[in-house]
Amino acid sequence: MPFRSGFVCILGRPNAGKSTLLNALVGEKLAIISRKPQTTRNRIQGVVHLPKRKGRDGAQIVLIDTPGVHKPDSSLGRKMMVEVREALEGCDLVLVIMDAARKFETRDQYALDLLKQSRTPAFLILNKVDLIRDKEKLLPLIEEYRKLHDFREVIPISALKRDGLEALLKKVVAALPAGPAYFGEDQVTDQPARFMTAEIIREQILQGTEEEIPYATTVMIDSFEEGAKLTRIAATIYCERAGQKGILVGKRGQMLKKIGSAARWQIERMVGTKVYLELYVKVQPGWRDSRGFVEELDWRRQLEQLTGRPAEHTKQFENSKFAAHNNHSK
Ligand SMILES: Nc1nc2c(ncn2[C@@H]2O[C@H](COP(=O)(O)OP(=O)(O)OP(=O)(O)O)[C@@H](O)[C@H]2O)c(=O)[nH]1
Ligand SMILES: [Mg+2]
Numbered sequence: 561m562p563f564r565s566g567f568v569c570i571l572g573r574p575n576a577g578k579s580t581l582l583n584a585l586v587g588e589k590l591a592i593i594s595r596k597p598q599t600t601r602n603r604i605q606g607v608v609h610l611p612k613r614k615g616r617d618g619a620q621i622v623l624i625d626t627p628g629v630h631k632p633d634s635s636l637g638r639k640m641m642v643e644v645r646e647a648l649e650g651c652d653l654v655l656v657i658m659d660a661a662r663k664f665e666t667r668d669q670y671a672l673d674l675l676k677q678s679r680t681p682a683f684l685i686l687n688k689v690d691l692i693r694d695k696e697k698l699l700p701l702i703e704e705y706r707k708l709h710d711f712r713e714v715i716p717i718s719a720l721k722r723d724g725l726e727a728l729l730k731k732v733v734a735a736l737p738a739g740p741a742y743f744g745e746d747q748v749t750d751q752p753a754r755f756m757t758a759e760i761i762r763e764q765i766l767q768g769t770e771e772e773i774p775y776a777t778t779v780m781i782d783s784f785e786e787g788a789k790l791t792r793i794a795a796t797i798y799c800e801r802a803g804q805k806g807i808l809v810g811k812r813g814q815m816l817k818k819i820g821s822a823a824r825w826q827i828e829r830m831v832g833t834k835v836y837l838e839l840y841v842k843v844q845p846g847w848r849d850s851r852g853f854v855e856e857l858d859w860r861r862q863l864e865q866l867t868g869r870p871a872e873h874t875k876q877f878e879n880s881k882f883a884a885h886n887n888h889s890k
Contacts, residue, residue, distance in 0.1 A: 563612075565620040565739035566652035568732060569680075571644065572671055574598045574628025576657040577687040581719040582606050582625040585729065590749050590756075591625050592763035596774050599766060600627045601640055602859065603647040605750045607743045610733065619733040620741045624651065629671040636848040639855070648678040653735050656709075660686035660716060664704055672709055681735065684711040685728065690718040753831055754784040755859035760826045761795055761839070764819040765808070773807060776800040778847065778857055782840075791831050794838040798847055808841050816841065 570578045574597030583589050586606035592599060604625040612618035624647040627640035648654065654675055658668065675682055684705050686698060695716075702714050713731050717724035749756075758779040766774045782794040797819075799805050809816050816839055824837045847853045855861060864870055 561617040562738035563618045563620075563741065564733055564736040565622070565742060566736035567622045567624060567650065568653045568655060568736075569624045569626065569647045569651040570655050570657060571626060571648065571675060572628065572657035573659075573668055574630055576628065576659050577719045578628070578657050579604070579625050581655075581657060581685070581687065581717075582623055584719050584722050584725060585621075585623060586748055588748055590751065592759045592766070594763065594766040594774070596766055598628055598630065598637075598640070598775065599763075600625060601636070601643070601857075602627070603643045607748050608729070609741075609743075609745055610729070611745075617733075618741075619736065620743065621729070621732055621736070622742060629674060630667070631670065634848040635851045635854045639858070644674065648674060648680065651678075651680055652737060653732065654678065654680050654682040655685050655732075656682050656711070657685045657687050658705070659688050660698060660701065661688045661691040664701070664708075669708075675709065681712050682709065683713040683715060683728075683731065683735075684709070686714065686716045687719050689716045690721045690723065751859070752863065753786075754781050755862070756830060757781060757784065757793060757823075757827050758795065758859075760830075761797070761819065761823045764823045765797065768815070768819060768822075769807065773799065773804050776804055776848065777808070780857065786831065787833065790834045790836060791827070792836045792838075793827070794840070796840045796842050798842050798844045800843065800845055800847060802843055805841050805843050 570582060572578050579591035579593050579600050582591050582604065585608050590606045591604045606623045606625065608621040608623060610619040610621070626644045626647045629644060630637065632638045632641050656671060656675060686701065689695070689698065692698065698716055705711065705714070712735065715724060715728050715731065717728055758781050761779045762777065765777050776799050778798050780796050780798065782796055783792070785792045797808060799808060807815065820837050820839045824835050827837065828835045844853065
């Protein structure tokens with residue numbers, strides 16, 4: 561059998577476990593996770609390398625994690641939904657992730673509507689089955705979903721416990737066309753360290769704060785200087801109101817210190833050097849509703865500004881289908 565490859569979009573409502581699945585399949589933490597819905601704001605690419613082994617053909621799966629499908633009520637939300645649509649365009653297979661521990665709701669229909677518009681073959685992935693003691697209970701749910709869409713496969717998994725992932729990978733590979741390896745063995749994502757750093761900081765905010773703050777916050781990297789032994793990073797956390805800034809900074813700066821040191825530890829593991837991290841907090845009233853500000857947050861756009869070249873022309877996209885994929889979606 562020939563080598564197989566393709567682009568596989570992970571689609572579903574907020575909190576279904578899309579990013580947990582991406583990380584579990586790639587085997588590295590590429591996307592941040594939280595208990596709060598609408599954690600992921602950009603599409604995130606992760607490459608699963610499956611070299612040829614005895615009894616198995618070689619394959620490469622390019623997964624694209626996406627923001628949770630929802631009805632947007634801000635510029636940020638609308639941009640998130642654009643990211644979902646761009647990820648869907650030109651992909652070979654869609655993995656629709658549903659939370660098996662919840663009943664089907666009208667809100668779940670949005671993801672199915674997008675799927676129907678894309679006309680791409682799809683698998684239904686019922687996630688979080690570790691929460692269901694009586695697996696028989698899955699059967700009526702599967703029936704219900706089957707009536708709503710013609711899924712090629714229905715696969716129950718637990719992304720968190722890594723249950724059912726081998727079976728899932730096998731079926732994904734079988735559904736992909738013959739094709740080349742688009743990415744080198746050592747490449748797992750297109751996301752530069754600079755932007756993963758912003759996400760790591762945002763994850764600490766999501767985990768450490770409550771109510772409006774996680775949603776009203778964003779992180780921008782002001783400078784990122786890599787040295788052989790030390791990486792110097794300055795980043796600004798934007799929030800919408802003075803009261804939020806007060807909480808983010810905390811008494812005598814305690815909160816900001818906590819966010820900084822937890823993030824620094826993870827950034828050091830990623831870049832492989834010591835990290836000097838400077839954090840600032842700024843109030844940017846109503847940034848979520850500012851189209852201009854939201855556009856500036858887009859790391860692909862920031863990369864273009866930093867390099868003076870369109871993102872798809874950076875080294876890692878050369879000769880790849882992803883470049884075509886990106887051009888296509890503009
Ligand atoms: N019990 C259980 N929890 C899970 C499983 N997969 C994910 N979770 C939890 O569900 C929550 C949401 O997970 P994420 O991976 O961030 O979900 P997401 O779909 O990427 O969410 P958004 O980015 O907000 O759209 C986290 O608390 C995860 O730990 C699973 O298989 N079992
Ligand atoms: Mg996510």
